[in-house]
Amino acid sequence: MEKQKLISIFDRQATQYDKKREDAKQKRWRQNLLSHTKGEVLELAVGTGANFPFYPLEVKITATDFSEAMIEKAQRAAKEHRLNVDFICSDIEEMNFPDQSFDTIVSTLSFCSYNDPLMVLDKINRWCKPDGKILFMEHGISSNLIANTILKAFNPLLYRVYGCHYTRDILGLIEESGIQIDKVESYWLNMVHLIWAKPRQL
Numbered sequence: 001m002e003k004q005k006l007i008s009i010f011d012r013q014a015t016q017y018d019k020k021r022e023d024a025k026q027k028r029w030r031q032n033l034l035s036h037t038k039g040e041v042l043e044l045a046v047g048t049g050a051n052f053p054f055y056p057l058e059v060k061i062t063a064t065d066f067s068e069a070m071i072e073k074a075q076r077a078a079k080e081h082r083l084n085v086d087f088i089c090s091d092i093e094e095m096n097f098p099d100q101s102f103d104t105i106v107s108t109l110s111f112c113s114y115n116d117p118l119m120v121l122d123k124i125n126r127w128c129k130p131d132g133k134i135l136f137m138e139h140g141i142s143s144n145l146i147a148n149t150i151l152k153a154f155n156p157l158l159y160r161v162y163g164c165h166y167t168r169d170i171l172g173l174i175e176e177s178g179i180q181i182d183k184v185e186s187y188w189l190n191m192v193h194l195i196w197a198k199p200r201q202l
Contacts, residue, residue, distance in 0.1 A: 001159070003091065006113065007066050009163040014069035018048040029187070030054045030108065033135050033194050039103030042127060044092050044120070045110030046070070049077030052085075059104070060084050066091040092120060100129045108137040111173070112164040121177035128199040134179060136195040140170040143190035151191075171195075 034054040046063035047070050065071050071089045078085040105128050111117050142148050151166045178200035185194040
């Protein structure tokens with residue numbers, strides 16, 4: 001899909017994302033993951049700031065998103081939660097930071113929308129400090145055959161409507177990138193993964 005069309009899809013969904021209320025289980029997942037953040041933090045595809053209630057107040061966050069409408073809502077959330085956040089409205093697939101810039105890199109539910117997820121993972125590898133942390137909460141293919149068949153059948157329609165691929169092998173992509181996985185917790189028929197990782201050792 002053309003990138004500007006993809007951005008427009010997420011711009012239109014910004015209000016819906018902002019009003020969306022996750023259940024207690026999803027909030028626990030975010031809290032469990034983000035309690036491990038420290039220092040200089042990069043959050044990819046910040047959306048409307050769903051992670052902001054769960055960050056330690058002492059971290060310094062650089063938050064990126066290609067949707068201006070999402071960024072506007074995330075800015076309000078950052079103020080509400082008294083967080084120190086610099087926002088960058090840009091496509092992470094086209095962005096660059098100096099190598100080893102961040103102590104923690106966070107991605108929650110963003111890898112479904114990238115055109116080149118392996119390229120983004122390579123950037124994360126380079127941008128994270130050698131002793132840093134890489135934290136993911138991502139969704140993709142299921143270990144359940146019936147669920148996978150349904151996801152594959154509806155994936156083209158879901159991508160056109162929501163800008164999201166539902167059939168990516170998230171764990172396989174991360175392993176292929178060389179990022180070192182320390183711990184995984186999987187939920188919802190193994191469709192959602194919480195992943196604690198670190199950059200590959202050069």
